[in-house]
Amino acid sequence: MEVVIVSSEVAPFSKTGGLGDVTAALSSALHRAGHRVMTVSPRYGVTPLDGLKDSGHVARAYLGTSEQTAKLLVHTAKGPTHVLVEHPMFADRAGIYGDQNGSFGDNHIRFALLQRAGLEAARRIPVGRKTLGESPIFHVHDWQTASLPVYLDQVYRPLGFFRDSPVVLTLHNPAHQGRLPAKMFDDLDLPQRWFSPHGLEWHGDLALLKCGVLRADQLTTVSPTFAWEITTAAGGFGLDVLFRGRFAELTGILNGIDTTEWDPTSDPHLDAPFSAGDPTGKATCKAGLQAELGLPMEKSRPLVGSVGRIDPQKGTELLIDSIPWLVDQGAQVVVLGSAHAAHQKLEWRLREMEDAYPDRVRAWIGFDERIAHRIEAAADIFAMPSLFEPCGLNQMYSMRYGAVPVVRATGGLADSVQDGVTGFSFVEPTGFAFRGALHRALKQFAADGLAAMRAEGMSRDFGWDAVVPEYEAVYAAAVEGRARLLRA
Ligand code: ADP
Ligand code: GLC
Numbered sequence: 001m002e003v004v005i006v007s008s009e010v011a012p013f014s015k016t017g018g019l020g021d022v023t024a025a026l027s028s029a030l031h032r033a034g035h036r037v038m039t040v041s042p043r044y045g046v047t048p049l050d051g052l053k054d055s056g057h058v059a060r061a062y063l064g065t066s067e068q069t070a071k072l073l074v075h076t077a078k079g080p081t082h083v084l085v086e087h088p089m090f091a092d093r094a095g096i097y098g099d100q101n102g103s104f105g106d107n108h109i110r111f112a113l114l115q116r117a118g119l120e121a122a123r124r125i126p127v128g129r130k131t132l133g134e135s136p137i138f139h140v141h142d143w144q145t146a147s148l149p150v151y152l153d154q155v156y157r158p159l160g161f162f163r164d165s166p167v168v169l170t171l172h173n174p175a176h177q178g179r180l181p182a183k184m185f186d187d188l189d190l191p192q193r194w195f196s197p198h199g200l201e202w203h204g205d206l207a208l209l210k211c212g213v214l215r216a217d218q219l220t221t222v223s224p225t226f227a228w229e230i231t232t233a234a235g236g237f238g239l240d241v242l243f244r245g246r247f248a249e250l251t252g253i254l255n256g257i258d259t260t261e262w263d264p265t266s267d268p269h270l271d272a273p274f275s276a277g278d279p280t281g282k283a284t285c286k287a288g289l290q291a292e293l294g295l296p297m298e299k300s301r302p303l304v305g306s307v308g309r310i311d312p313q314k315g316t317e318l319l320i321d322s323i324p325w326l327v328d329q330g331a332q333v334v335v336l337g338s339a340h341a342a343h344q345k346l347e348w349r350l351r352e353m354e355d356a357y358p359d360r361v362r363a364w365i366g367f368d369e370r371i372a373h374r375i376e377a378a379a380d381i382f383a384m385p386s387l388f389e390p391c392g393l394n395q396m397y398s399m400r401y402g403a404v405p406v407v408r409a410t411g412g413l414a415d416s417v418q419d420g421v422t423g424f425s426f427v428e429p430t431g432f433a434f435r436g437a438l439h440r441a442l443k444q445f446a447a448d449g450l451a452a453m454r455a456e457g458m459s460r461d462f463g464w465d466a467v468v469p470e471y472e473a474v475y476a477a478a479v480e481g482r483a484r485l486l487r488a
Contacts, residue, residue, distance in 0.1 A: 002136035006118035008144035010041040027080040029464035037080040040118040042090035057124040059117035081127045085117040111144040135164035143178030146212025166478035169216035178208030217478040222391035223412030227252030255391040256464035269373040276458035289378035305379030310339035315385035336364045379403035399457030422457040
């Protein structure tokens with residue numbers, strides 16, 4: 001198959017969370033399985049420049065108040081063909097979606113340019129010796145690229161391009177919908193008819209994700225449980241009626257993890273390697289992190305770790321509220337996270353915890369891959385009390401690194417952690433329920449150091465290769481659906 005992944009994040013070029021990991025790993029896994037794959041994402045200010053070359057091609061689009069021209073760069077490594085879109089709207093900014101003042105006001109314009117560039121790259125840029133031809137599958141992700149079907153219909157198909165190409169939209173986080181004031185539609189240079197319930201309008205607003213939910217040929221989300229949750233009023237973020245309407249074309253596929261980057265037997269960030277068969281190095285990793293963070297190097301104290309965006313989604317408040325209790329139960333707590341401008345208060349509360357319990361609590365504020373790896377390796381218990389979680393990657397990293405996850409049974413957490421076998425889960429989103437699950441974990445730690453559960457979790461396979469056939473089936477259904485539509 002020929003697949004074009006258009007996404008606002010592809011690691012290592014860009015990543016603020018799981019989206020970047022997933023588009024990178026999926027494109028590699030598809031490539032390994034023999035498909036011809038291109039990714040198209042922006043070259044941001046943070047994107048490393050090594051290996052990027054000008055392809056000689058550009059994408060042009062009239063957006064905002066003038067014509068924008070973006071250069072299409074290609075990354076020259078082996079594997080899938082990575083195209084990076086070069087434009088000052090991406091490159092000359094401090095952040096990916098926003099900065100300390102909040103989200104950028106022109107994100108709808110920036111990502112319209114990305115989508116136009118994605119279509120142009122698919123036409124022009126070779127993958128191997130030739131381009132992807134007339135009917136590649138477009139695989140788009142979240143609100144940033146969800147309106148690509150409109151640009152296909154409005155700009156490319158009338159010229160005879162990509163008539164048979166279907167679009168697959170993956171929902172990583174439908175809490176973010178690109179729902180904006182109606183007047184921003186004028187910046188997109190689209191005929192007024194697209195501002196309608198069948199296109200980009202929803203309750204009088206510009207609604208970028210909603211457009212893709214209606215117009216993509218197939219929808220996927222990143223776990224089976226979440227696919228069901230979003231069809232309910234409680235879990236649908238206001239779009240549940242649309243998800244119910246498209247249930248026949250909605251598939252939940254649990255993400256994999258990159259088992260090369262996250263491998264405790266060869267991870268360069270760790271003080272010692274370890275494995276399910278020989279877990280002794282994990283104690284060295286724990287001592288190493290305690291030393292680095294200036295915590296007492298106490299072997300027998302349970303170390304509870306957490307890594308993730310500081311955000312209400314992640315249940316950060318439940319975690320913060322439970323820290324005094326965890327300390328009282330004898331635990332050390334290490335939290336790594338960074339917050340969007342809107343959630344800075346949670347960051348301050350974490351710092352207050354660190355001040356209140358200097359021998360027991362560390363809050364590392366910022367985005368730091370190395371510390372993320374070191375926490376997974378050092379932790380006995382990993383806390384992930386998310387209020388909702390489409391998939392979640394850290395609980396899978398945790399199991400692989402022998403940190404027993406304590407999770408809320410929601411979305412991908414429910415699908416990947418087996419209560420009492422590979423981790424502990426709780427249902428009600430309350431501190432009481434969370435502490436109940438933590439209590440069970442601490443009790444098991446006191447009994448056998450969590451050795452049996454750790455071994456169980458470490459033996460699970462969360463690699464991507466097993467996931468590929470599920471995407472292949474969705475791509476095939478999308479091709480078939482598009483063909484049926486054209487025949488009708
Ligand atoms: P989400 O995409 O909702 O943020 P996921 O669990 O799917 O959640 O993915 C988060 C990814 O981002 C993981 O790879 C995690 O290790 C990483 N991550 C999140 N916050 C940080 C941070 N502060 N420092 C380093 N890595 C982080
Ligand atoms: C989103 C979700 C997370 C998921 C990730 C990758 O950011 O919040 O649960 O793992 O996307 O699909």
